[in-house]
Amino acid sequence: RDFNGLCAEAAAAIAYANELHQYAGPPTAETKAVVERIILWVTESAARLISLNETTVAQEMLTSALSLIEFAPRDAVPNLRASTLNTLGCLHRRLGMLQEAYKMLCLARKQELGGGEVSPEVIVDIHLNTCAVLSQRGKHSQALTH
16 A cells, blocks of 8 residues: 555544444444454554654554544453554654653553553564663663563
């Protein structure tokens, strides 16, 4: 996909999720599952945009994803929040905002430590990104023991 197509698809997906919340009546298991899939897709798309240095659009997408998490299935919230915060950490790292990146990654880690179910893939990503940020901040020994 090209950049403009990805942005258009993401905007449409976010708008659809918002419409589901506003107009579909009380959330059902089906609408919550749709919102969950949209959040995952938007977060993955934002990660791709970060790798292309399209950080402004990625940040808008991640902010939208965070705002939709409350409408996802309750059992999916910790994983969605951890994944989105991890990607925000990557965004801040790309922007050279290492303290903010570390803060986002710590918030992502709290989702797992708080007893929520976070996928092993997301946990690994959080740890790898945290090590990279610590290393970039010159905290090499802390990165090695993390």
